[in-house]
Amino acid sequence: MSEKPMLLVAAAALVDADGRVLICQRPEGKALAGLWEFPGGKVEAGETPEACLIRELEEELGIRVSQACLAPFVFASHEYESFHLLMPLYLVRRWEGRPENREHKAMAWVKPMRLxxxxMPPADAPLVAWLRDLI
Structure with missing residues (x-):
């Protein structure tokens, strides 16, 4: 069995007052382009998943989130062809600013039952059942 590199990615399920979850469509030119995902990104060396998410949400959506508002929820562990993805998903119900699309092809606020x-990418899809059951 060959060793695959581990990729740590932090993601957020932003939940609005109506119980909808924000998902973003991957832009053209990126792997898995056109698929829908939870906002977030790769954890950089020396960075915690929480710090990564605070940074990524500011970069991708223009919103500010405090660490106290990141609630660890569930994680995905998925083997892709060239790497293994480990992705903690945090629930976020409070943030400053209005999410705006800065990096994705599109954004959508979706009721959990419609996700x-x-x-979605293979790693994201299993998380939908958790959101459906618990939101």
């Missing part, structure tokens, strides 16, 4: 209507 299955949006094609």
């Amino acid at each position: 299955g209507d949006y094609p």
Whole structure:
């Protein structure tokens, strides 16, 4: 068995007052382009998943989130062809600013029961059942 590099990615399920979750469509030119995902990104060397998420949400959506508002929820562990992805998903119900699309092809606020209507990367899809059951 060959060793695959481990990729740590932190993601957020932003939940609005109506119980909808924000998902973003991957832009053209990126791996898995066109699929829908939870906002977030790669954890850099020396960075915690929480610090990564605070940085990524500011960069991708223009919102400010405090660490106290990041609630660890569930994680995905998925083997892709060239790497293994470990992705903690945090629930976020409070943030400053209005999410704006800065890096993705599109954004959508979706009721958990409708998340299955949006094609997602293999690592993200299993998280939908958790959101459906607990939000």
